[in-house]
Amino acid sequence: HNSVNATNEVVQPTQTIVAATTSNFENILTAKGLVHLYEKLKKIGLADEDNFIHMKDKEVTELCDTQVLELNVIDKIKFKSAIRELWRLRDEEKTTDHEQSKPVQQQLHIIKNALVLLIGISKYENKSDINGVYRDMENYRKLWQSKYNYRVLPEKEDQKWFNKEWWSFDDIEEFVEKKRWELLDIDKNLVHDALIVMISAHGNSRGIVPSDWDKKDKVKSAVVNICGLHGMVCP
Structure with a gap:
């Protein structure tokens, strides 16, 4: 609600706007046309990408075949592709973090003559x-x-x-x-x-x-x- 200060001016309440963020996993599934699958994963508590980071190919295949997700053949292929894309992004992040943690090395000038x-x-x-x-x-x-x-x-x-x-x-x-x-x-x-x-x-x-x-x-x-x-x- 609005409040009134001593000069009878209306003071508007402060509004805090929080920008919605999406995970890599959600972005990948959306790009592959699997928004409905992401919503289904949210309902069963599997929407967190960390659930899939350490999965093996065999485990992903078994998940695709479960009746819970109700995936057709095309969606199974897309979902497996999305998981591999997620793995690739995580590997790139690890590589970047490792490179940034290295001390900056000065370029050496080798004197020969x-x-x-x-x-x-x-x-x-x-x-x-x-x-x-x-x-x-x-x-x-x-x-x-x-x-x-x-x-x-x-x-x-x-x-x-x-x-x-x-x-x-x-x-x-x-x-x-x-x-x-x-x-x-x-x-x-x-x-x-x-x-x-x-x-x-x-x-x-x-x-x-x-x-x-x-x-x-x-x-x-x-x-x-x-x-x-x-x-x-x-x-």
């Missing part, structure tokens, strides 16, 4: 030398060259850079600037699928400390910024 740059800074003007750098460089070279078969620079024939111990700020930038072009062939096509830069040196929160670093000198107090190197490696 990387170019590796080695920079080992062991000698310093205003900081202590690092004795283990030479050994680090040997181990890195064995790892990338012998185990992974990657090309490692500098190569032994490169007298300017091979086994270099003292690296100024300019040396580091020059080395990366020149060797990055080894990623490409003469036609500027990529010949390596990754660039790996290994650096052993003193460092701080701002970057790599070069051999000529001097905190008292405004120019030489600069360190090699890692982000700056990243920006250089793409020719």
Whole structure:
């Protein structure tokens, strides 16, 4: 009934509309012209599709032959087809649920032909030398060259850079600037699928400390910024 508020306005009652839903089973039977069969199944309490999900073919045949359903030959064929359709839909739902439950996997990039740059800074003007750098460089070279078969620079024939111990700020930038072009062939096509830069040196929160670093000198107090190197490696 309607109610009246303090201002004598008629207040309409709230109506809740519930949308009717149909099951897969009902939809399948309806599509096959077996609405009368669905109504009959409702009367005997067998309209729930879960009753048929785990049935075997033999059990479906036996149900079709019962006098309770009173099915003719054509309806029996349609009913068996409807049950198989129901089974197919349930299998698809299970497959979908299984796929959605799988964790999202990141696409992996497999590196097969990387170019590796080695920079080992062991000698310093205003900081202590690092004795283990030479050994680090040997181990890195064995790892990338012998185990992974990657090309490692500098190569032994490169007298300017091979086994270099003292690296100024300019040396580091020059080395990366020149060797990055080894990623490409003469036609500027990529010949390596990754660039790996290994650096052993003193460092701080701002970057790599070069051999000529001097905190008292405004120019030489600069360190090699890692982000700056990243920006250089793409020719």
